[in-house]
Each structure stands twice: as C-alpha cells, then as structure tokens.
Amino acid sequence: MFTGIVEEKGTVRAVQRSGNTSFIRIEAKKVLEDVHLGDSIAVNGVCLTVTHFDGTTFQADVMNETLERSSLGSLRAGSPVNLERAMAAGGRFGGHIVSGHIDGTGIISDVKNDGIAVWYTVSAPPEIMRYIVEKGSVAIDGISLTVAKVTDTSFSVSVIPHTAEQTILSSKKNGDTVNLENDIIGKYVEKLMKPELEKTKSGVTMEQLLRNGFI
Template structure:
C-alpha cells in the first residue's frame, strides 16, 4: 500500500526491451536508501518490484500487460518519474489508500494557471467515471489528489506549488498520458451494494 505522497522525483536511467516485457533502471537515491531485492516502489503510481540495486538506482521488470495498461510504455531514458516507497503501518496516512494498481490512462486536456497554483483537466475513461466524484480522492501518476470537478469523460484537480515543483504533474503538457487509480473504497462499495441487488 502507498499513500500517494511522492517522496522523490526520479529519472529513467535505462530501458531494456525484452520482447513481451521491459527492464527499467530508475535513478532515485532516496527510495533506494533502504530498498532490498523484492521491495516494492511505486513509479508514476505503478507498483514495481525491485530486482536489482546499483548505487543510486534500482531495476524493475515490467510485463507487457503493465506497459499496455499504463503510461510506463511511453517513458524513455531521461523521463522524470514520481517515486514512493510503501507506507509502513506505523506511518501517518498523508494522502489516501493507494494500491499502485493502475485502473486506466488519462490525458492532460488543459492547464489553467492561477497566481501560485494550477487547475489541470484530465480525460477520464468512461468505465472509471462512476468512481470519480467532486471532492473525492484520485491518484494521478502516483500523486494523491482531490477532485475539484468530476464529469462523464473528464475531471479537474488543483495543484499547489509543492506538487507543481516536486512531481511530474508540474511538467505534463496537454496530450501527455497520466496513470489513474480511482479510490479503491468506491470499487468495494459498488461490489458490495451490487451483490445485494
């Protein structure tokens, strides 16, 4: 489990295509400090398993399914990525419960700058719209955010200066893909209510 509070802006150091998968090497000095083989690290909201550690970087294998269903397949060497280690049970839950399981990919539609912040509008796959509500939680590229306004095919979020400076969301332009994870509680509630109908 993660919280959607990005710890570090890392960088893709190397991508090794392996047919139906890829091996990513990701530079992230903070998240590798206490990482071990087999540890989980969220990369742009995708939970990956550490298979190797070298200096300030870790390597993870990414299957075709993940490359096809997330924005990780669009990364290239030098791409910035949001990194987060899993939450410890003794830690504060600063964002919301995030699994690191991407539900879909949206695209940045528009950015409206404010004096010190921005409202960003993101496309929303139709099958996820029922889980996104005004003032609800959503994870965008691994960042826990509050939905400002939810529609049938889009939603908007407000980004504070820290989010703009310390995550990939300050750099994503219109048309660029972002990983989306809806609030898992909403999915469980839907399943339980549906079972009673």
C-alpha cells in the first residue's frame, strides 16, 4: 500500500522489451536506502517489484498487462519518474490509500497558472470519471491529489509549488498521458451496494420497507 506522497524523482536508465514482458532499470537515491529484493516501489503510480538492485539503480519486471493499462510503455532511457516506497507500518499517512494498481490513463487537456498554484485538467473515460468526486482523492502518476472541479468528461486539480517541484507533474503539458488511480473506497462501496441496487430495479420489497423503518 502507498500514500501517494512521492519520495523522489528517479531517472529511467534502461528499458528492455521482449515479447510480452519487459524490464525497467531506474536510477534513484532515497528509495534505495533500505531496499530489498521483492520490495514494492510505485513508479508513476504503478506498483512494481524490485528484482535486482545495486548502489544507484533498481530493476523491475513489467508485464504486458501493465504496459497496456498504463503509460509505462512510453518510458525511455532518460525519462523522469515519480517514486514511492510502500508505506511502512506505523508511518505517517500523509496522502490517501493508494494501491499502485492503476485504473487507467487520462490525457492532460489544460495547464494554467493561478498565483502560486498550477491547475491541471485531465480528460478521462467514463469508467474513471464515475468515481471522481469534488473534494475527493485521486492519484495522478502516483501523486495523491484533491479533486477541485469535475465535469462529465474531465476533472481538475490545483497543485502547490512544492508538489510540482518534487514530482514530474511540473514537466507535464497538454496532450501528455498520465496514470490514474481512483480512490478505492468508492469502488468497494459500489461493489457492496450492487445487490441492493439490483433489488431496487425489480421494485421495492416489504423487506426493504421494514428494514428502513417504513412499516
């Protein structure tokens, strides 16, 4: 589990693709301080497993499924990436619950300055937008952010200078693809409510009326 508080920006040093699998090697500092084989590190919000590391880099395998569902397939040697280690037990929970299992991608459709802040508007498909709510949480390339505005096809976030400087968001421009992960709580609520919603479609039952205090 992650919190969406990016620890550092790393740099891709190598990407190798072979058939339906690939590996990526990333140069980093902070996330290597206590790294072990099998550790989870979020790369642009995608949870990857460390399969090799040395004093300056770590390597992770990337499955075809991951390449298809995220923007990792567009990374090249020299690409900057957001990095976050899995949250340690007892650590501060500074962001929100982030699994590192992204729901899909979106496209930055507008970037504008607003005093010290920068507004980013992201266009996303319906399967993403259904879980986006104003003042709710969303992870963009692994960054925990608060949704400030919502339309039917897009949402906007207002980013403070510190967040922009400490992440790769400052380099994003119109047309760029970003990884998106919805707040997992909304997805669980929808799943748990599905049986009740199905019952409602077939009409109100005496059991429902009784359970809700109408009888």
